[in-house]
Amino acid sequence: MTIIYIQSFTQAQKALSYLQKHGIRCIVERSxxxxxxxxxxxxxxxxxxxxxxxxxxxxxxxxxxxS
Amino acid sequence: xxxxxxxxxxxxxxxxxxxKWAYAMSxxxxxxxxxxxxFSQSTAEAVYKSRAKCAxxxxxxxxxxxxxxxxxxxxxxxxxxxxxxxxHFVTSDMEHNAAIRPVYAAAKNFGGSCTMFxxxxxxxQTVYNAERAIRSETVALVCxxxxxxxxxxxxxxxxxxxxxxxxxxxxxxxxxxxxxxxxTLKDGANIICAAGHKGLYGPxxxxxxxxxxxxxxxxxxxxxxxxxxxxxxxxxxTPDRFESGTIxxxxxxxxxxxxxxxxxxxxxxxxxxxxxxxxRFCDGTKKIRGIYLYNDITPQNSEQYAxxxxxxxxxxPSAEGAAMLSTNGFYMRGGLHCAxxxxxxxxxxxxxxxxxxxxxxxxxxxxERLLKTLERISVKL
Numbered sequence: 001m002t003i004i005y006i007q008s009f010t011q012a013q014k015a016l017s018y019l020q021k022h023g024i025r026c027i028v029e030r031s032x033x034x035x036x037x038x039x040x041x042x043x044x045x046x047x048x049x050x051x052x053x054x055x056x057x058x059x060x061x062x063x064x065x066x067s
Numbered sequence: 068x069x070x071x072x073x074x075x076x077x078x079x080x081x082x083x084x085x086x087k088w089a090y091a092m093s094x095x096x097x098x099x100x101x102x103x104x105x106f107s108q109s110t111a112e113a114v115y116k117s118r119a120k121c122a123x124x125x126x127x128x129x130x131x132x133x134x135x136x137x138x139x140x141x142x143x144x145x146x147x148x149x150x151x152x153x154x155h156f157v158t159s160d161m162e163h164n165a166a167i168r169p170v171y172a173a174a175k176n177f178g179g180s181c182t183m184f185x186x187x188x189x190x191x192q193t194v195y196n197a198e199r200a201i202r203s204e205t206v207a208l209v210c211x212x213x214x215x216x217x218x219x220x221x222x223x224x225x226x227x228x229x230x231x232x233x234x235x236x237x238x239x240x241x242x243x244x245x246x247x248x249x250x251t252l253k254d255g256a257n258i259i260c261a262a263g264h265k266g267l268y269g270p271x272x273x274x275x276x277x278x279x280x281x282x283x284x285x286x287x288x289x290x291x292x293x294x295x296x297x298x299x300x301x302x303x304x305t306p307d308r309f310e311s312g313t314i315x316x317x318x319x320x321x322x323x324x325x326x327x328x329x330x331x332x333x334x335x336x337x338x339x340x341x342x343x344x345x346x347r348f349c350d351g352t353k354k355i356r357g358i359y360l361y362n363d364i365t366p367q368n369s370e371q372y373a374x375x376x377x378x379x380x381x382x383x384p385s386a387e388g389a390a391m392l393s394t395n396g397f398y399m400r401g402g403l404h405c406a407x408x409x410x411x412x413x414x415x416x417x418x419x420x421x422x423x424x425x426x427x428x429x430x431x432x433x434x435e436r437l438l439k440t441l442e443r444i445s446v447k448l
Contacts, residue, residue, distance in 0.1 A: 007302065008294055008302075010129055013115040014115075029103060029108075030107075036294075037297070061128070061130075
């Protein structure tokens with residue numbers, strides 16, 4: 001499963017909405033990781049690669065860099 | 068009761084807003100974006116949905132759509148956030164205290180200054196006056212979309228073009244325009260500050276700071292955001308950067324319903340309805356002895372105005388006039404409407420004016436009843 005860590009809930013939810021529009025299943029969960037309190041975008045769609053997901057997210061200004 | 072004080076806050080709100088607010092109070096009762104449990108998660112999702120709706124309305128990105136307590140709160144964020152040492156602001160002579168007070172406070176605190184330009188019914192003249200006020204150290208032009216006293220609109224697109232040319236930030240006080248006038252980031256504003264509880268038909272205690280992100284803002288309030296909590300430094304990403312502390316969750320969720328209501332009815336149709344009521348009011352009062360109008364909205368000049376009319380009943384001080392109308396069941400505001408500059412301009416700084424400000428829910432019949440009441444009152448004067 002691809003997990004993208006995102007600091008802001010708004011960015012995570014924006015990412016989720018965008019991926020879902022592209023037919024990619026995912027969920028947002030609260031997380032606590034290297035960058036402190038934040039959110040994990042879990043891509044549950046096995047057909048979606050990390051590269052594909054990050055490229056899509058990059059196009060809406062959401063970075064995969066924290067992951 | 069006939070409520071015509073919608074420039075202060077709209078009443079009633081759409082039924083969908085009442086229902087959503089009541090529903091949100093129980094269904095979305097956890098703190099959004101703080102905890103990982105489903106209750107908090109679903110509340111945060113509902114907040115996001117409202118945020119995305121507001122963002123769409125103003126042509127912004129959801130993360131650049133910041134919930135505030137009101138328009139004043141948003142203006143303080145924008146004005147004090149962009150201030151720097153020796154900075155200079157430009158504002159019009161029609162501004163509400165919500166804009167002018169933070170401008171003066173920021174200028175004072177940062178050893179800067181402010182120049183006020185004359186807003187005119189002649190749009191070209193207004194832009195010319197604004198350009199003459201801009202200096203090399205000017206950081207922002209802060210301007211109302213429309214006067215809350217006489218409804219005079221400012222040429223936002225032209226002022227936006229001027230600000231782009233001068234490479235300064237254009238901050239629009241949209242308290243009186245959001246929901247009726249075309250005010251989006253696409254129209255050229257860099258920052259839009261709006262009340263949620265006026266033309267957007269949301270609950271009181273809601274406001275919006277909309278930014279295109281081109282002018283980074285310092286914070287004036289810091290605190291818990293539920294994000295990047297390992298750091299004692301305020302996050303640099305929005306909206307978290309400007310949303311410290313728990314937000315008015317039920318309020319902002321209901322605000323989304325208000326915006327949806329406006330989208331469904333369309334700002335253009337709402338504006339046309341309200342201006343038609345203003346025109347009838349102006350036309351009717353001209354036939355009543357002793358009623359003095361400070362802005363006369365006619366079919367020929369409607370495009371220059373937001374739906375607000377200021378008037379007085381003879382020499383009666385505006386507060387007394389408003390009280391007389393209140394006794395007769397018409398609720399309007401008298402006084403200075405927190406905009407002393409506009410009153411200085413129209414010569415009513417001593418007595419103020421009574422303000423007629425309809426909403427989408429007012430009817431032509433209500434205006435006729437008001438006119439009859441004014442006729443009755445004026446005979447007694």
